[in-house]
Amino acid sequence: MSHKDWEKEGLTKAEYEMIVELLGREPNRAELGMYGVMWSEHCSYKNSKPVLKKFPTAGEQVIQGPGENAGIIDIGDNQAISFKIESHNHPSAIEPYQGAATGVGGIIRDIFTMGARPIASLNSLRFGELDDEHVRFLFDGVVEGIAGYGNCIGIPTVGGEVYFSDSYKENPLVNAMSVGLMDQEDISTGTAKGVGNPVMVVGATTGRDGIQGASFASDELTEESEEDRPAVQVGDPFMEKLLLEASLELIKTGALVGIQDMGAAGLTSSSCEMASRGGAGIEFDIDSVPKREEGMTPYEVLLSESQERMLVVPKKGKEDLVKEIFEKWNLKAAVIGKVTDDGMLRVFNKGEIVAEVPASSLADDAPVYERKSKRPEYLDELQSKDVNDFLAEEKEIDFNDRLLKLMENPNIASKEWVYEQYDHMVRTNTVVHPGSDAAVLRIKGTKKGLAISTDCNSRYCYLDPERGGSIAVAEAARNVVCSGAKPLAITDGLNFGNPMNPEIFWQFEKSAEGISKACEKLGTPVTGGNVSFYNESPKGAVYPTPIIGMVGLMSDVEKAVTQDFKDEGDIIFLIGETKEELGGSEYLKTFYDKEEGRVPEIDIDLEKDVQDFVLNAIEAGIVKSAHDCSEGGLAVNLAESCINGNKGAEIDLGKSSLTDIAKLFAESQSRIVISIAKDDLENLEELKKNSNLNIEKLGEVKGENLKINNLIDLPLKELKARWKESIASRMKA
Amino acid sequence: MRFAVITFPGSNCDQDCYHVTDNIFGIETDMLWYEDEVELSNYDCVILPGGFSYGDYLRSGAIARFAPLMDKVIEYANNGGLVLGICNGFQILLEAGLLPGAMKVNNNLKFVCKDIALEVVNGENPFTNQTQKGEKIILPVAHGEGNYYIDDKGLVDLKKNDQIVLRYLNDEENPNGSVDNIAGICNKEGNIFGLMPHPERAAEKILGSKTADGYKIFASIIKYLEENSSNKRGEKIES
Numbered sequence: 001m002s003h004k005d006w007e008k009e010g011l012t013k014a015e016y017e018m019i020v021e022l023l024g025r026e027p028n029r030a031e032l033g034m035y036g037v038m039w040s041e042h043c044s045y046k047n048s049k050p051v052l053k054k055f056p057t058a059g060e061q062v063i064q065g066p067g068e069n070a071g072i073i074d075i076g077d078n079q080a081i082s083f084k085i086e087s088h089n090h091p092s093a094i095e096p097y098q099g100a101a102t103g104v105g106g107i108i109r110d111i112f113t114m115g116a117r118p119i120a121s122l123n124s125l126r127f128g129e130l131d132d133e134h135v136r137f138l139f140d141g142v143v144e145g146i147a148g149y150g151n152c153i154g155i156p157t158v159g160g161e162v163y164f165s166d167s168y169k170e171n172p173l174v175n176a177m178s179v180g181l182m183d184q185e186d187i188s189t190g191t192a193k194g195v196g197n198p199v200m201v202v203g204a205t206t207g208r209d210g211i212q213g214a215s216f217a218s219d220e221l222t223e224e225s226e227e228d229r230p231a232v233q234v235g236d237p238f239m240e241k242l243l244l245e246a247s248l249e250l251i252k253t254g255a256l257v258g259i260q261d262m263g264a265a266g267l268t269s270s271s272c273e274m275a276s277r278g279g280a281g282i283e284f285d286i287d288s289v290p291k292r293e294e295g296m297t298p299y300e301v302l303l304s305e306s307q308e309r310m311l312v313v314p315k316k317g318k319e320d321l322v323k324e325i326f327e328k329w330n331l332k333a334a335v336i337g338k339v340t341d342d343g344m345l346r347v348f349n350k351g352e353i354v355a356e357v358p359a360s361s362l363a364d365d366a367p368v369y370e371r372k373s374k375r376p377e378y379l380d381e382l383q384s385k386d387v388n389d390f391l392a393e394e395k396e397i398d399f400n401d402r403l404l405k406l407m408e409n410p411n412i413a414s415k416e417w418v419y420e421q422y423d424h425m426v427r428t429n430t431v432v433h434p435g436s437d438a439a440v441l442r443i444k445g446t447k448k449g450l451a452i453s454t455d456c457n458s459r460y461c462y463l464d465p466e467r468g469g470s471i472a473v474a475e476a477a478r479n480v481v482c483s484g485a486k487p488l489a490i491t492d493g494l495n496f497g498n499p500m501n502p503e504i505f506w507q508f509e510k511s512a513e514g515i516s517k518a519c520e521k522l523g524t525p526v527t528g529g530n531v532s533f534y535n536e537s538p539k540g541a542v543y544p545t546p547i548i549g550m551v552g553l554m555s556d557v558e559k560a561v562t563q564d565f566k567d568e569g570d571i572i573f574l575i576g577e578t579k580e581e582l583g584g585s586e587y588l589k590t591f592y593d594k595e596e597g598r599v600p601e602i603d604i605d606l607e608k609d610v611q612d613f614v615l616n617a618i619e620a621g622i623v624k625s626a627h628d629c630s631e632g633g634l635a636v637n638l639a640e641s642c643i644n645g646n647k648g649a650e651i652d653l654g655k656s657s658l659t660d661i662a663k664l665f666a667e668s669q670s671r672i673v674i675s676i677a678k679d680d681l682e683n684l685e686e687l688k689k690n691s692n693l694n695i696e697k698l699g700e701v702k703g704e705n706l707k708i709n710n711l712i713d714l715p716l717k718e719l720k721a722r723w724k725e726s727i728a729s730r731m732k733a
Numbered sequence: 734m735r736f737a738v739i740t741f742p743g744s745n746c747d748q749d750c751y752h753v754t755d756n757i758f759g760i761e762t763d764m765l766w767y768e769d770e771v772e773l774s775n776y777d778c779v780i781l782p783g784g785f786s787y788g789d790y791l792r793s794g795a796i797a798r799f800a801p802l803m804d805k806v807i808e809y810a811n812n813g814g815l816v817l818g819i820c821n822g823f824q825i826l827l828e829a830g831l832l833p834g835a836m837k838v839n840n841n842l843k844f845v846c847k848d849i850a851l852e853v854v855n856g857e858n859p860f861t862n863q864t865q866k867g868e869k870i871i872l873p874v875a876h877g878e879g880n881y882y883i884d885d886k887g888l889v890d891l892k893k894n895d896q897i898v899l900r901y902l903n904d905e906e907n908p909n910g911s912v913d914n915i916a917g918i919c920n921k922e923g924n925i926f927g928l929m930p931h932p933e934r935a936a937e938k939i940l941g942s943k944t945a946d947g948y949k950i951f952a953s954i955i956k957y958l959e960e961n962s963s964n965k966r967g968e969k970i971e972s
Contacts (some may be wrong), residue, residue: 008958092849144843147844151844151846152743152746152788152876153791154745154785236788237788238742238787238788238789238790239788241742241785242742320859358779419846420845420846421846422844422846423844423846423875425934425940426745426746427745427749428752428933428934428937429940430940430941431941432941433942440941442940444756529756557939558939
């Protein structure tokens with residue numbers, strides 16, 4: 001074969017030579033294609049494995065850690081939660097509606113493959129600035145795609161986050177998370193074993209769409225990427241709704257040995273991974289695969305990424321039961337082959353062998369690379385800037401105007417325009433709707449509730465990847481705590497540039513270190529996730545964006561707390577301490593267009609104490625509102641609680657050595673604002689006795705204005721209008 | 734008392750309706766599969782739930798109305814049985830000709846999911862007797878095709894016969910551009926009710942909607958059935 005053949009499949013010469021050695025011969029075209037996708041970063045994690053191995057993954061709550069289609073955690077009463085986040089960045093950059101829609105479809109399949117019924121979707125989105133027409137096109141299309149798929153399949157999209165920054169202008173990030181609920185006895189895995197057990201394809205037919213999607217995802221976006229549009233799949237949420245119901249019905253029968261979603265690299269990845277996990281082989285016949293077009297070559301059938309398909313291995317003799325269930329849902333189910341004991345993946349077409357390779361060589365033997373890593377040049381310069389110097393130069397600031405401008409900054413403004421397009425209530429479990437710190441869902445038939453949040457401040461990660469990684473975990477946990485739940489575990493969506501660039505790889509390594517540190521101390525292991533490299537355009541890499549999806553559990557969902565102020569006269573407290581920390585802040589970006597300085601410190605021990613204190617107070621039943629302090633600092637935090645509660649507040653930040661700017665807008669970590677009824681002041685005092693935390697009375701819920709010292713005095717109406725209309729009015733432009 | 738909820742391929746609020754009637758109100762409820770042509774006269778109320786039957790491909794409800802069980806629903810409704818169509822269920826009732834008018838795509842072309850304020854226009858039919866005429870209630874909506882249309886003559890008839898049951902409170906609250914802010918209508922006889930809002934999503938206080946006003950819709954049906962228990966199932970209601 002010539003170098004062109006392997007390069008076309010995304011392989012290097014050295015990798016090609018490894019394949020020849022593994023097989024003891026040259027691979028044919030179909031086999032080469034199979035290695036090409038399976039050894040892509042997207043499927044093999046060949047560049048990220050050494051780093052991912054360092055994540056803490058153990059914990060008594062963990063039933064299934066990384067390595068399966070999704071992680072599983074124990075929530076008691078013999079129930080479990082399966083959850084995972086996954087990226088669909090490149091498809092969304094080329095075809096935003098279908099790219100985002102199939103991202104949602106893919107992650108939902110990963111969850112019901114595990115035997116869980118998906119009960120909630122979340123997402124984490126990043127775009128360029130909204131003054132750009134193409135960015136608005138992408139944003140509009142992605143949101144509509146998520147809505148189109150999620151609403152139709154009937155799984156509520158209950159939360160998420162959206163941020164806008166120039167670094168994502170041509171390479172948006174679209175990460176979708178799915179959360180599923182199951183009884184522990186229904187846990188399924190993607191395993192093929194038992195010689196002679198049938199191998200079946202169920203669901204949709206196989207077409208030519210999405211061929212080489214995994215390889216496409218493992219390359220940088222260029223001017224020519226538009227030509228890769230055929231590599232983007234097309235989703236059919238109605239089909240997936242049927243597939244979901246049929247699959248869960250099938251799993252309940254106990255007739256299955258294993259089941260796996262056909263996502264990236266379709267039939268190839270599902271068959272070799274299932275065989276490899278079971279220490280078995282699989283042989284199947286291309287002729288038996290139900291196809292939607294004539295004349296497909298073995299190469300195309302093996303690599304098709306047609307959506308809404310699953311590979312299942314039932315126990316021998318249960319073929320008809322599988323067919324019966326799928327036919328009820330108007331879906332196809334076809335036996336295409338069987339499990340063998342020789343560890344080979346053997347593919348037939350018209351009676352001839354068209355591919356014959358060791359299954360584990362595809363699934364597990366991709367080379368693993370220790371990539372070079374180097375601290376980026378830009379860091380010293382940006383970190384050494386003392387932002388307080390030039391902030392101090394400005395006198396006579398109109399803080400009312402500053403707060404209003406921050407409230408209409410799209411990174412802070414209401415995301416109503418987004419989440420009102422998502423059905424966030426279907427299945428009638430949504431206790432806390434989008435817009436609060438975390439989404440809260442009840443678990444019917446129990447008193448329990450789940451709180452779920454996705455978080456990442458990528459500007460922090462750009463300025464200090466390790467700290468940024470820790471802060472992402474800490475904030476996600478804080479949001480879950482503010483809702484009244486104990487953080488249990490995370491999934492991570494790691495979005496970075498080209499890992500061959502040592503500076504990018506350093507960002508990746510350091511972010512992961514930061515995540516690990518925070519996860520260990522907060523007791524929230526990593527149960528799985530996704531790595532997305534090559535998020536680059538000709539203008540450079542995106543900011544390092546390790547998104548954390550956190551799941552927490554509350555024993556009594558009636559005690560769920562929201563961020564909005566509730567009643568006139570309630571007393572407002574700050575748990576934690578504000579410092580002179582404006583480096584990397586939204587304030588700095590909004591008013592000085594600067595992204596520099598030292599990002600806020602994070603002390604995970606302190607963070608844990610703050611979270612424990614607030615969780616205790618919530619469980620004691622004295623907290624009426626709780627809201628995490630993040631972008632825009634304390635002033636934005638208070639304004640949001642006022643707006644959402646339709647209540648004003650009178651705040652006295654007291655005397656301190658801090659500048660007014662820091663008092664209002666510093667983004668110091670480990671801070672939570674709570675409000676309590678006056679009658680509960682003594683109870684709070686009692687809780688304070690055992691605590692060394694800084695707990696400061698800020699003021700009370702009162703009137704129709706937000707007043708802070710003599711710095712801010714704004715009518716609620718005005719704050720609300722600016723905050724609420726911002727994104728909608730930009731999208732009308 | 735016995736209710737039925739019909740599941741079409743793509744229904745996704747069927748379990749939510751079941752949860753309210755069976756778990757909240759304790760009424761025995763059967764889930765019926767769209768292909769099973771079962772006798773409906775044994776049921777006191779049949780619910781067509783929300784969702785995306787057949788993916789809403791072609792047009793909302795346009796394919797579902799040909800489902801085998803729909804013939805039975807039409808027969809049941811024509812015999813005076815209570816039929817509640819919520820969201821996609823309402824769309825199916827329109828397509829099946831059991832209610833007048835048609836549904837268009839929302840006027841801003843976007844799906845919308847939020848709590849909406851409504852005015853009860855007719856508080857005296859089997860579905861609203863636990864509300865008052867003129868009462869403001871809040872229910873969530875979640876749809877992309879809820880822009881109700883009826884021609885002028887049809888609208889006059891609706892008004893004349895008191896068939897407009899729920900209206901969006903005002904033009905600002907109207908989420909989809911519906912004619913005359915119409916959110917829900919019934920047939921002349923009052924035994925068939927279709928509405929775009931989702932009462933089953935607001936039947937419990939624990940859920941995140943502003944009120945639990947949806948409870949009143951189901952409570953009305955039950956109250957009506959209790960008071961008319963002498964009425965044999967499936968028999969015509971005297972209007």
